[in-house]
Amino acid sequence: MPTLTASISGWGRYPVQSCELERPERYADLGSDAASVIARGQGRSYGDAALNENRRVLLTERVNRLLDFDVDNGILRAEAGATLAEILGVIVPKGWFLPVTPGTKFVSLGGCVAADVHGKNHHHDGSFGDFVLAIELILADDSRVTCSAAENPELFWATVGGMGLTGIIGEVKFKLAPIQSAHMMVRHHAAGNLEQLFQLLEDPGRDDRYTVAWIDCLANGQSLGRGVVMCGHHAAAEELPAGFGNVFAAKPERSRQVPFDFPGWVLNPLSIGAFNALYYRHEGKKQQPFLTGYDPYFYPLDSIGQWNRMYGKRGFLQYQCVIPDATGYEGIKALLLELSASRRSSFLAVLKRLGAQGRGLLSFPVAGYTLALDLPIRDDGLFVLLNKLDEIVLRHGGRVYLAKDARLSADSFRSMYPRYGEWLKIKNAVDPQNRFSSSLARRLGVRSDAT
Numbered sequence: 001m002p003t004l005t006a007s008i009s010g011w012g013r014y015p016v017q018s019c020e021l022e023r024p025e026r027y028a029d030l031g032s033d034a035a036s037v038i039a040r041g042q043g044r045s046y047g048d049a050a051l052n053e054n055r056r057v058l059l060t061e062r063v064n065r066l067l068d069f070d071v072d073n074g075i076l077r078a079e080a081g082a083t084l085a086e087i088l089g090v091i092v093p094k095g096w097f098l099p100v101t102p103g104t105k106f107v108s109l110g111g112c113v114a115a116d117v118h119g120k121n122h123h124h125d126g127s128f129g130d131f132v133l134a135i136e137l138i139l140a141d142d143s144r145v146t147c148s149a150a151e152n153p154e155l156f157w158a159t160v161g162g163m164g165l166t167g168i169i170g171e172v173k174f175k176l177a178p179i180q181s182a183h184m185m186v187r188h189h190a191a192g193n194l195e196q197l198f199q200l201l202e203d204p205g206r207d208d209r210y211t212v213a214w215i216d217c218l219a220n221g222q223s224l225g226r227g228v229v230m231c232g233h234h235a236a237a238e239e240l241p242a243g244f245g246n247v248f249a250a251k252p253e254r255s256r257q258v259p260f261d262f263p264g265w266v267l268n269p270l271s272i273g274a275f276n277a278l279y280y281r282h283e284g285k286k287q288q289p290f291l292t293g294y295d296p297y298f299y300p301l302d303s304i305g306q307w308n309r310m311y312g313k314r315g316f317l318q319y320q321c322v323i324p325d326a327t328g329y330e331g332i333k334a335l336l337l338e339l340s341a342s343r344r345s346s347f348l349a350v351l352k353r354l355g356a357q358g359r360g361l362l363s364f365p366v367a368g369y370t371l372a373l374d375l376p377i378r379d380d381g382l383f384v385l386l387n388k389l390d391e392i393v394l395r396h397g398g399r400v401y402l403a404k405d406a407r408l409s410a411d412s413f414r415s416m417y418p419r420y421g422e423w424l425k426i427k428n429a430v431d432p433q434n435r436f437s438s439s440l441a442r443r444l445g446v447r448s449d450a451t
């Protein structure tokens, strides 16, 4: 297959690496004769998971057909390059929704399985892998196997959350969630500090199917951890005003573009502080339930094309970790204090509850609290800070999310993912020559301690 050498990156635009790109047109062409190859969906992982420096990267974006939609039972089968945006356009008008969705719909099905993505409903419903009925996996010897929780279960749970390192996912069959409208009923609750924020997140009277908190991470002292908890569910037919019209029609979002790389100084503590204060007042006021479309609710940033350019040419790192329930409050507080002491500001800070641990051997979720921070890369001091955050996360028994990562050390990875040894045995059995590899895998020393 022809290849093109190009410099590419993940969504954080760091690192940028030269890779040899292959773009198959059809499912039959999937597979690669290259010694080292990694599949790439929409490149929405933030770091180096879908990079393979000086080696092959298989772009799956054209292998994106929707193959079968059982409208009565809400079961969809599609090629792994299909995006959630394409799928939503077909399923929502028929009264179905994604069982789990990340904060952008511009991701591929393959990426959702490989990262075992979670959404705002993880504490109720689990992660994407929990809804996958079967996948077709293309192995290192080019054979194709069906895997599911019942058929080849070990390989299935090594692939769900396995970051593309067990093979190329060709097709995905998964279960959808029924909805009565394309709209969301949402309610916000303001919290003056971290203690109140945790109380709100743990209050079953306020919790909803989808719950997430925005944190003003520039607030400190008495206000450390102040934020807004945003709760919502798919609006039931009786919650819509009389004469609503087509309940499954979604209002098209007006899309804007970030036209150029912002200079580094635009996002600074002053500008972020001013934005946060306004946002806290504005969003915190929405204490009465209100209706909104699923697009602005789940994908607020998707309407701003290339918003990653706001962080400037050097890019940014998203730091996402989870701290288990037992140490959740202390761990998150310690992280916010360290961030505040560093005088670095995160433009976006999101806190979510996660439910039971995923069944994928390398899946990220464990029952606890996950914090995500977007931090512009201005200097190497950021990497020093994030190493300190890793130490806090490890001390509290937590882990960092590989789909967001660009800099975790191999030692920290092993301590954070105790089932790595089990996973590696399965990887060795199906990929003894280590064909499926990525820049992330080499940075984390995946396979370096194998046979």
Ligand SMILES: Cc1cc2nc3c(=O)[nH]c(=O)nc-3n(C[C@H](O)[C@H](O)[C@H](O)COP(=O)(O)OP(=O)(O)OC[C@H]3O[C@@H](n4cnc5c(N)ncnc54)[C@H](O)[C@@H]3O)c2cc1C
Pocket: 010, 011, 038, 039, 040, 041, 042, 043, 044, 045, 046, 049, 050, 060, 080, 081, 101, 102, 103, 104, 106, 107, 108, 109, 110, 111, 112, 114, 115, 116, 117, 118, 119, 120, 162, 163, 164, 165, 167, 168, 169, 170, 301, 403, 404, 438
């Ligand atoms: C704005 C934004 C919000 C996000 N919110 C969330 C969130 O709420 N929850 C969450 O869990 N994640 C979230 N993410 C992360 C994102 O959902 C994951 O990184 C997802 O894997 C990206 O899918 P992709 O198609 O872009 O995959 P890529 O970035 O291209 O690849 C990601 C990984 O999947 C593997 N992969 C992709 N396709 C295949 C395939 N066909 N076969 C085998 N392996 C494959 C790659 O090898 C790589 O390891 C967010 C990302 C962004 C940019």
